[in-house]
Amino acid sequence: MKAGNREVAQQLLESEEPSIRLRVHEEVLRDRFDQERLRGEVRRSPRVRSLLENVVIDPVYRKWRGAHWVIADLADLGYPAGSTELKPLVDQVVDRWLGPQFFRDDVVSSKASRRTNGVPVISGRHRRCGSQQGNALRAMLKLGLADERAHQLAERLIHWQWPDGGWNCDRAPAADTSSFMETIHPMRALAAYSQWAGDSTAREASLCAAEVFLERKLFLRCGDGKPIKSDFLRLHYPLYWHYDVLGGLTAMKELVLLADPRCESALDLLESKRLDDGGWPAAAKWYSKSAGSSAGESSVDWGGVDRKRMNPWVTVDALAVLRAAGLV
Secondary structure (H helix, E strand, O other): OOOOHHHHHHHHHOOOOHHHHHHHHHHHHHHOOOOHHHHHHHHHHHHHHHHHOOEEEEOOOOOOOOOHHHHHHHHHOOOOOOOOOHHHHHHHHHOOOOHHHHHHHOOOOOOOOOOOOEEEEEEEEEEEOOOHHHHHHHHHHOOOOOHHHHHHHHHHHHHOOOOOOOOOOEEEEEOOOOOOOHHHHHHHHHHHHHHHHHHHHHHHHHHHHHHHOOOOOOOEEEOOOOOOHHHHOOOOOOOOOOOHHHHHHHHHHHHHOOOOOOHHHHHHHHHHHOOOOOOOOOOOOEEEEEEEEEEOOOOOOOOOOOOOOHHHHHHHHHHHHHHHHHOO
């Protein structure tokens, strides 16, 4: 018999990692706790210190120590909102993704036109990695450091949105379907921005983006109902710019769409991956602790990979999803 939710939650509350305890209180138990104290522990934690001590400013997009990824990590860890010591780091990232080239549309005729003076537009679609601006927007909002530049990031994302609701950087003229990887971050960012700014246009844009996932039940092809990618079935942490079914469900949680019947297959799949100890494993990972690895170097470990052992980061995400879906 698998361990129950209370036992798993209690085990996570005994974690040395304050961000795990914070998320259990916030998203699983939804109980009263000293949030200020716990977020202060997150700020002082060895994990956060390592991320900040090893951050790479130039290039900000370096895998996975670049400032772009570090501010996203800090936002998800629960770093105290409004912490001005992070503002220089956020400024570096946001200013990078609001460079003048991103405000120019460059209509080109083919994939071969590699050099452009702006965002390439091929066959009427902007070929842009929306995950970059989306990740930056969501991080600055979660860190409580959003300013007028948040409006610019949101405007650019909506300007680049494809007819089917998502984003894609594929320059093949025949490409007419949005990418899961390029769509999930803009969708989450616009949902958060719509709440922060009270912007109904951004909310509608995020809901249109959600259809890219919901039409495919978060991991299945429309045509034959088979998995889109094998990696979508494996659980990871962190996802960075990648995608898996738990990442999709987490996004649907943020958009309050888990009650949509099209999430049921993904929820069933998540439940099926539960271990006897009541937690969920990380079956694969996108980072390495080795310098120069093609996987990209992380300055911290996120629990590694072990198909038979609970990963706390994956487990707290899974419990939060099931709690929001009314299944816990």
